[in-house]
Amino acid sequence: MAAIQPRISVEYKDEATVVAFTDEKILEEMDVRALREAVESVVEQAPGIHLVLDFRHVRFLSSAVLGLLIRISKRVYEQEGELRLCNIHPGIHEVFKITRLTNVFEIHEDVESATRSFPEH
Amino acid sequence: MAAESPVRCSLTVESEPSALRRPCRQILSALEANGFGQDDLFAVHLALEEAFLNAVKHGNKMDPAKRVRIDYAVDREKVEICLTDEGEGFDPGSIPDPRVGDNLYRPEGRGLLLIGSYMHTVEYNRQGNSVRMVRYKDRPIPDRSHVPAT
Numbered sequence: 001m002a003a004i005q006p007r008i009s010v011e012y013k014d015e016a017t018v019v020a021f022t023d024e025k026i027l028e029e030m031d032v033r034a035l036r037e038a039v040e041s042v043v044e045q046a047p048g049i050h051l052v053l054d055f056r057h058v059r060f061l062s063s064a065v066l067g068l069l070i071r072i073s074k075r076v077y078e079q080e081g082e083l084r085l086c087n088i089h090p091g092i093h094e095v096f097k098i099t100r101l102t103n104v105f106e107i108h109e110d111v112e113s114a115t116r117s118f119p120e121h
Numbered sequence: 122m123a124a125e126s127p128v129r130c131s132l133t134v135e136s137e138p139s140a141l142r143r144p145c146r147q148i149l150s151a152l153e154a155n156g157f158g159q160d161d162l163f164a165v166h167l168a169l170e171e172a173f174l175n176a177v178k179h180g181n182k183m184d185p186a187k188r189v190r191i192d193y194a195v196d197r198e199k200v201e202i203c204l205t206d207e208g209e210g211f212d213p214g215s216i217p218d219p220r221v222g223d224n225l226y227r228p229e230g231r232g233l234l235l236i237g238s239y240m241h242t243v244e245y246n247r248q249g250n251s252v253r254m255v256r257y258k259d260r261p262i263p264d265r266s267h268v269p270a271t
Binding site for chain 2: 060099103
């Protein structure tokens with residue numbers, strides 16, 4: 001049986017929870033499902049979470065990941081939290097622009113500017 | 122690195138997302154061998170993933186008895202990929218624009234938009250179970266992020 005690799009890393013900076021995707025490519029349904037479960041478990045444990053999703057390692061993703069982000073966003077805001085994305089590679093940022101998801105997600109250059117953007121608790 | 126040479130290949134694979142791994146590697150290697158750059162590789166990889174997932178999920182409905190046929194040709198100028206599933210087909214014109222209204226907040230429905238944004242030519246057969254996609258090397262694709270809904 002194959003070992004299960006961690007798909008995310010979690011760090012706490014100031015009042016924010018920073019979740020970084022550790023895969024360079026996120027493609028298949030299994031990958032996306034594993035990520036969804038991993039991130040949602042973080043969100044469920046922290047109502048009102050200030051969540052930063054860090055894409056620094058990600059160089060390629062499919063539209064299934066965009067769907068995953070929509071689902072995570074809904075869950076975060078249902079729990080009265082807030083979501084920011086950051087460190088998005090230019091090639092992937094183009095995907096966000098084409099799909100107009102730049103109008104849906106608040107995207108920051110790096111973790112620091114993302115964490116600073118949250119309102120005070 | 123493989124020698125620069127035109128490549129033409131046909132193969133059939135199972136109806137599961139992981140079945141694209143090997144053909145995808147072959148196609149991207151052929152692109153590199155023919156001098157395509159990283160932007161081209163990203164574009165073709167994305168369009169291929171989206172089209173294959175459509176064929177497997179929406180075309181063959183993950184039926185293990187059905188297969189997906191992949192035909193591709195790569196030369197110094199362009200890459201041409203044709204994917205054919207064994208489903209009933211669909212009308213690409215019936216798919217709502219995912220950039221409009223509440224569709225923007227739906228988790229699905231962005232695959233066709235991305236394929237059309239990254240490939241120079243996208244054509245479906247009459248039945249709607251086969252897509253032909255072409256991308257030319259180093260040729261920019263017009264910014265389609267502001268194209269109105271069709």
